């Protein structure tokens with residue numbers, strides 16, 4: 494069986510489409526991205542209705558702004574951790590604190606933008622707990638892992654082949670940071686490192702972040 498991974502550049506967020514027997518989309522991007530998604534799916538000859546699950550790595554604006562529209566397009570189930578279910582259901586916009594000096598600057602800038610960051614709420618189909626969630630029922634050889642630190646409800650999708658889709662648990666490159674590693678904003682640096690360790694111990698070989706290009710998981714091992 495083959496694994497196809499497609500990066501969907503929706504606004505400032507990399508969303509990913511994972512295709513094995515089933516089709517799963519990781520994150521939905523900021524608001525107003527659905528026509529771009531429709532075109533990207535058309536280019537890939539993928540019927541939106543074949544997507545069975547949308548995994549939301551965490552409930553930040555740039556990851557959930559288009560959930561409502563993507564759900565309408567695909568009819569897929571929406572899964573998010575229970576800590577952040579309300580963020581999606583009530584279209585909340587919590588902002589993380591900065592990690593490091595540049596992160597602190599970014600955090601202040603993002604707080605200033607909050608009044609302009611409006612998006613439609615969405616219903617949630619699967620409220621994920623703080624533990625593993627298997628993806629075999631969705632035709633994917635992999636699982637969702639509980640990887641807090643950037644936010645308290647951050648989740649990562651790990652394929653059996655070692656690709657890990659981590660949302661903002663790690664970032665790569667400008668404007669968020671220089672090179673791959675620690676996200677510039679987040680709740681807790683130590684918790685982030687514990688989640689990196691869980692991913693590495695679970696067999697992660699490549700990290701697919703929401704901001705920046707994929708990079709080898711060894712980078713995280715060296716930064717533990």
Ligand SMILES: [Zn+2]
Pocket residue numbers: 551553643661
């Ligand atoms: Zn985030």
